[in-house]
Amino acid sequence: xxxxxxxxxxxxxxxxxxxxxxxxxxxxxKATQLAAGWGVEDVDGSDSMAVRDVLDGGxxxxxxxxxxxxxxxxxxxxxxxxxxxxxxxxxxxxxxxEGEPDGRTKFGKFVKKLGNVHKGFPKASEWDAPKVAAxxxxxxxxxxxxxxxxxxxxxxxxxxxxxxxxxxxxxxxMVLLAQTAGVTAIEAEQVKGAMAPIAEAAVxxxxxxxxxRNRKRLSKALAQIRRTSRGDPTMRICRFLGSSVTRWVQxxxxxxxxPRAAAGELGxxxxxxxxxxxxxARLWGKAGTVRLAADLAASERAVLNxxxxxxxxxxxxxxxxx
Numbered sequence: 001x002x003x004x005x006x007x008x009x010x011x012x013x014x015x016x017x018x019x020x021x022x023x024x025x026x027x028x029x030k031a032t033q034l035a036a037g038w039g040v041e042d043v044d045g046s047d048s049m050a051v052r053d054v055l056d057g058g059x060x061x062x063x064x065x066x067x068x069x070x071x072x073x074x075x076x077x078x079x080x081x082x083x084x085x086x087x088x089x090x091x092x093x094x095x096x097x098e099g100e101p102d103g104r105t106k107f108g109k110f111v112k113k114l115g116n117v118h119k120g121f122p123k124a125s126e127w128d129a130p131k132v133a134a135x136x137x138x139x140x141x142x143x144x145x146x147x148x149x150x151x152x153x154x155x156x157x158x159x160x161x162x163x164x165x166x167x168x169x170x171x172x173x174m175v176l177l178a179q180t181a182g183v184t185a186i187e188a189e190q191v192k193g194a195m196a197p198i199a200e201a202a203v204x205x206x207x208x209x210x211x212x213r214n215r216k217r218l219s220k221a222l223a224q225i226r227r228t229s230r231g232d233p234t235m236r237i238c239r240f241l242g243s244s245v246t247r248w249v250q251x252x253x254x255x256x257x258x259p260r261a262a263a264g265e266l267g268x269x270x271x272x273x274x275x276x277x278x279x280x281a282r283l284w285g286k287a288g289t290v291r292l293a294a295d296l297a298a299s300e301r302a303v304l305n306x307x308x309x310x311x312x313x314x315x316x317x318x319x320x321x322x
Contacts, residue, residue: 008064008092009117011084013072015097016121017267020164025119026096030068039065045095046074055083055091065091072097073107081110099267124162126272130154133162140171141186146178148186156191163243203240206318210241210292211280215322222315234310235303238296244277245296249289251281291321 014029016022030040043050054067069075072095083093100122101108111118124132137153160166177190205221208214225233247266251273254262263273281289295317302310 008066010086010089010092011080011114011117012092012094013097013101013111013114013118014094014121015099015101015111015118017099017123018121018164019098020168021121022098025121026068026094029094030066033064033066037063039063040068041065042068042070044074045069045072048076048079051075051079054093055079063090066094067091068094068096070096070098073101073105075107077106077110084114123267123269126269126276129162130157133157133164133167136164137167137171140168141175144171144175146175146184146186148174148191152186152188152191203237206237207241207244210245210318210322211283213280213283213322215319218322219319222318226311226315232303232309232311234299234314237314238300238303242293242296245289245292247277248281248284249293251277252284252286252289255282255286288321292318295321 012029014022014025034040041054043054045051051067051069054065054069072080072093075095080093083089083091095111097111100120101111103109103112123129134150134153134157137156138148138150141148141153156167156170160170174186174190178184178186181190183190203225206218206225209218209221225237247268250266251262254265257265259274259278260270262278263270266273268277284292295314299310299314299317302313307313
């Protein structure tokens, strides 16, 4: 008789639009099971033969196996249901869903019924995001054996935004500065030191100018950033603008869907989508948003290829696009 994995059910699910937390969870559970002597195998849900190989116990593993299934919505649902109902098994399937499961589909309805074996990492709502982001900063700092005052965490969020990936990067810099200074409490000095490049290159005026396709405002905002930046700020600006412009591209190309449905496809809060993403997407249109994305990519390449003045490339392209 097969040995049932201790404390692990036949199926686990991790999903969510909060990419950093979802991937961290996935990495942690894989590392934990490897340390416990399990085999860990990654498999594409669309490859039925590979899935069956994992369910048979893995190709090269003796004992318990954690099969991490990517794009699980492409799996044979009957096979999934059969494994979920199994009483004796050596394989736990971890279904890794990028984003939120679509509750309108048979797969989404199946996942919803799984209950407490489903670990979700949804994006915080637009109004809750700053509070969630500040708590995330506190948790990140605490994990490094350090402390930070709530006011400083909130100040970092107000300056950087609530993207957890970016905040994790900023916390790493602050921790390094604190360690160098020999302190365990992150204070204004470390926050200021870590945030200096961002403070010097605040992109909100550029974003606002692009969102309204206002060439005059854009020109002034670009000039201001160049004057106050140490070194060439091209790469930082491109990376900050890139995530928003990508959303504009996606929204512009989902014009066949109602706004709420399009927001669901992208995993974006409906209010934020209709008020912050859709207006610039409609203003720029399909061709315009694609051009903006291409302009940012070309400006990044200018940096990576050692151009004499990447900033000139970025400035010229954005102004021309407007």
